[in-house]
Amino acid sequence: MSIVVDHLNKQFKVHVRQAGWLDAFRSIFKREYQIVEAVNNLSFTIQSGEIVGFLGPNGAGKTTAMKMLAGLLHPTSGAITVEGFIPQEQKAEYKKMMSLVMGQKSQLIWDIPPMETFLVNKAIYEIDDNSFNKTLDELVALLELEPLLNKPTRSLSLGQRMKCELAAALLHRPKVLFLDEPTIGLDVDTQEKVRRFIANYNREHKTTILLTSHYMGDVTALCKRVIIINHGKLLYDGDLDVLTEKLTPYKLLEVHLPTLPNQSWETYGEVDSIEEGKVTLRIPRERIREVSARLLQEFPVHDLNIQDPPMEEVITLAFQEKSHG
Amino acid sequence: MVKKFMALLRMKYIEMFAYQWATLAWSTGAMVQPIITMMVWINIYETEMESFILYFSTLILVERLTAAWDVWDLDRDIREGSFSNYILRPIHPIHWAIAENIIYKGLFLVVLVPAWLVSSFFLPSLQLHLNGWEWMLFISALLLGGGIRFMFSYSCGLLGFWINKVTAVYAMFEGISLFFSGRIAPFSLLPPIMQDISLYLPFRYMIGFPIEVITGSVKGADLGYGFLGAFIWVLIFMGILGFLWHAGLKKNQAVGG
Known part of the structure; x- marks a missing residue:
């Protein structure tokens, strides 16, 4: 097992204050705090080599959980092991075998070319x-980095x-x-390239991953399995297709006709x-075959597509389902 | 470890040249305050002009070579969350700061030593007649002072794990340090009570003590006590730094992202 998360909790003590001049002044003398449960009794395991989507609405606790997995944050309670390491122990051996990429935070040194960061990482990670050279060549080719390496x-x-x-x-x-x-x-276009990579x-x-x-x-392009959390709690852990079938027991049937009757x-x-020339119907999964046959028989159909509902809809339903329950 | 450190030195060297104008300002801008202070003192004690020139010229050199700016970097990096990138790498983040200090102080030396040599042709009081032993004592006092000032600044920066805008706290200490480190006036001109207090604070050992060593105003047993005081403060700050680092990591909120 690569990653084991066991009854993980993380609470933050957050200073709360109303907007306005008076409350800003009052907060000097009396500070009010609120305990925020960013991650709440979260447990899951991930096998070596598995690629898992970690989903949830904004503020669900995904990034907090990920920072605990990377060792940046100490859990309030519960346990994490990644490849046998306890991340918050900050062992150099652990840091050498994992990486955290944050889309909104850069590890590249800002004012000098990326190649300089790569060379620093080469020394620090003892590559x-x-x-x-082999890894860099491979990455440069796959990500088309050649023209970028020497620009600040x-x-x-x-x-x-x-x-x-x-x-x-x-690189490591x-x-x-x-x-x-x-x-x-x-x-x-770049999203697609990064996904493929x-x-x-x-x-x-x-x-x-x-x-x-x-x-x-x-x-959908990368993950067969998804873990969905909201308010720091686990909502779903399993196959993406199963989730789709469970939450959207219908498919979208797109019928193209020369003129719509x-x-x-x-x-x-x-x-x-x-x-114009197209109608999209929601059909229960078990009736797809029958309805398709009827449509083909009764109309001069140009084209007929059967699709799963958009993933956004499935995920939105997944978030809603638990918040109702 | 040597390889890692050399890579950091190389990177900081390249980075320094990316900030050409800022680097120039850091090298020379810090001369303004000591020069004005010197002119004030010369105006008061005209007969002591030569000794004030030596004192404040040495002050410029020592101040630059022990300068510490790490609190500003840490305050920003912790508050904005970019410090996480240093924590994630398998080398203690303090090495980045040490490498930066070495590179910039190397540059300050390259700028200030020739400037001193040229000035000494015109200002005889800048012609130093020190033997090898005296140079060694000065360099030792300078290294200890630089170490204390660096660790003081880095420790204050680590307080950023607990409080926002920790630079305000640091600015308060800098204000106190102006008087107790000998930057406003040589220790001999301070009231006796302040001279006594300065022996027990770290600020004297950051700047004032190396100046006293090179100007020969501290001798004999006092010299020994000075080195002992500096050494004790190095040990104290090593302890504080280690404690703040471990406690800070537990407190870290790794904001942003």
Whole structure:
């Protein structure tokens, strides 16, 4: 087992204050605090080489949990082991076998080129010349870094910087990789490249990866399994497909016709949308075959697509389901 | 470890040249306050001009070579969460700061020593006649002073794990240090009570003591006590630093991201 999280809790004591001049002044004499339970009795395990999506709405506790896994934060209670190490013990051996990439925090040295950060990491992580050159060549080719290596980091675009961040985090070939919003702010093309890179990297190096992202594209492309949390509590841990089937017991049937007949579609299924030459219906999964056959028989269908509901919808339902329960 | 440290030195050297104008300002800007203070004292004690020139020139040199700015970096890095990147790497973050100090102080030496040599042609009071032993004592006092000042600044910076804007606390100590480190006036001009107090505070050993060693105003047993005091403060700050580091990591909120 690569990662074991056992009844993990993290509480923060947060200073609360009302807005306004008077309350700002009052807070000098009387400070009020609130205990925030960022992570609440969280348990899960991850196998070596597995790639798992870690999902939840804003403020769910994902990043806090990830920072505890990386050893940046000490748990209030509970236990974590990653490849046999206790992260908060801050052992150098542990730091050498893992990496945390935070989409909103840079490890690159800001005013000098990324290559300088890579060379510092080479020395700090004690990477020998051969491995360094081999890994760097591989990363430069996969992430198309060649033109970026010698420009000051501050002059790179967000997407270019993110690719360099990934390279800096992977030079020492970590066995465990924590990716916190690795595609945040990137354009669609770069998102796709980064996703493809992560998938390849996981396949080739059997790296254990825990990934948080607000882009469902990242999750569907990379993760078979997802862990969903909200208010620091575990909501779901399992197969993404099973979650989809459980929460959305229907599929979307997209029917393309030369002209849309003026008729009611309710006899076939719930109408999701009607556009020029296209109607999209929500059909219970067990009726898909029957409804498709009827439509093909009764209309001059140009094209017919059967799709799962968008992942955003599934995840939104997953968050709502538990907050109701 | 040597390889790691050399890589940090190299990186800091390259980084220093990325900040050309700031580096120039740091090298020379700190001369303004001692020069003005010197002119004030010369105005008061005209006959002591030569000794004031030697004292305040040495002050400029010692102040730059023991300068510590780490509290500003730590305050910002901890408050904004970028300190996490240093904690995550398998080398203690203090090594980055030590490497930066060595590189910048090397530059200060390169700027200030030639400036001293040129000035000494015109100002005879700057012509030093020290033997090897006296140079060794001065360099030792300077290294101890630099160490104390660095650890004091770094320890204050680590308080950023507990309080916001820790630079305000540091600025208060800097104010006290102006008087007790000998930056406003040589110790001989301070009231006797302040001279006595200064022996028990760390500030004298940061700047004033190395100046006293090179100007020959501390001798014999007092010299020994001076080194003992400096050494004790080094040990005290090593203890404080170690404690704050371990306690701070537990307190760390790793904000942002």
